[in-house]
Amino acid sequence: MWKVLLVEDEVFVRESVREIISWEELGYTVIGESGNGTEALAMIIQDTPDLVLTDIVMPGMDGLELLKQTRQAGLKTKFVMLTCMGEFEYVRRAMEYGASNYILKLSMSVDSLRDTLRKVSAELGTSAEERMEEGHQEVSSPTPLITSTSASLTISPDSLSETDLPFIPVREPVVKHPEISKIIEYIGQHYDQDITVKSMSRYVMMGENYVSALFKKKTGHTLIHYLHGVRMEKAAEYLRETNLPVQEIGYRVGFGSDNYFIKIFKRWTGCTPSQYRHRS
Numbered sequence: 001m002w003k004v005l006l007v008e009d010e011v012f013v014r015e016s017v018r019e020i021i022s023w024e025e026l027g028y029t030v031i032g033e034s035g036n037g038t039e040a041l042a043m044i045i046q047d048t049p050d051l052v053l054t055d056i057v058m059p060g061m062d063g064l065e066l067l068k069q070t071r072q073a074g075l076k077t078k079f080v081m082l083t084c085m086g087e088f089e090y091v092r093r094a095m096e097y098g099a100s101n102y103i104l105k106l107s108m109s110v111d112s113l114r115d116t117l118r119k120v121s122a123e124l125g126t127s128a129e130e131r132m133e134e135g136h137q138e139v140s141s142p143t144p145l146i147t148s149t150s151a152s153l154t155i156s157p158d159s160l161s162e163t164d165l166p167f168i169p170v171r172e173p174v175v176k177h178p179e180i181s182k183i184i185e186y187i188g189q190h191y192d193q194d195i196t197v198k199s200m201s202r203y204v205m206m207g208e209n210y211v212s213a214l215f216k217k218k219t220g221h222t223l224i225h226y227l228h229g230v231r232m233e234k235a236a237e238y239l240r241e242t243n244l245p246v247q248e249i250g251y252r253v254g255f256g257s258d259n260y261f262i263k264i265f266k267r268w269t270g271c272t273p274s275q276y277r278h279r280s
Contacts, residue, residue: 001029002124007040007054008082013105020110026117037061044070044077050124051078056090064090067097078120098207123210175218179204191230192254197223232268239277246273
């Protein structure tokens with residue numbers, strides 16, 4: 001059973017949360033309750049719950065400070081924040097500190113709370129598996145697909161694109177995890193926008209570190225590496241099929257700096273965008 005601590009200064013809300021859920025059916029047990037952050041922090045340090053369900057705005061130590069001090073104590077306890085309308089700046093900061101999710105009090109229902117608890121349970125399960133597997137994983141460097149020397153460019157035969165150019169299109173990975181699939185779909189549609197691990201963790205309402213590790217586990221790529229691959233494939237299409245300036249292409253695929261775009265493109269293909277265009 002995953003251990004849960006309920007932290008809420010409004011007794012009615014706290015009792016409602018405790019009573020509307022069949023905790024054991026979802027694999028949880030409520031080990032304690034608190035009406036303020038100071039008391040809750042002492043309980044967290046003493047009992048190390050797996051999940052803290054806490055109000056954000058409380059007198060004295062609020063939920064955000066409780067989360068912050070828990071992290072400073074070196075504890076990886078999951079946090080789900082209870083919030084009212086108008087408190088989204090607090091929510092944003094909570095997600096930055098690694099909160100797993102948030103729930104609006106006014107629209108809180110049995111279904112929404114159960115869904116959130118299932119999501120956190122999956123996070124906790126993955127974290128436990130990763131801890132057990134530590135030390136048993138072999139890290140291998142990817143086989144280079146392109147090797148470049150000052151005299152020539154050598155391309156592995158199985159890495160040629162349809163145009164026999166040194167570029168390997170990124171294949172959208174097939175994953176069954178709903179949140180990772182959602183991120184992949186988002187990147188495919190919004191690759192030209194500012195995308196970070198932080199923004200994607202907010203998009204799927206999961207902790208930043210968890211999203212980063214889960215994306216790598218499910219796809220074999222870091223999120224940013226996958227994003228760059230999608231952008232490079234789109235850039236290659238522009239270079240082959242249009243006469244747009246390199247700077248404009250970089251902007252259209254999500255790079256604010258043409259120098260950075262050229263650097264990443266060369267890292268992926270072994271040549272600059274201009275060289276790629278001339279060979280097509």
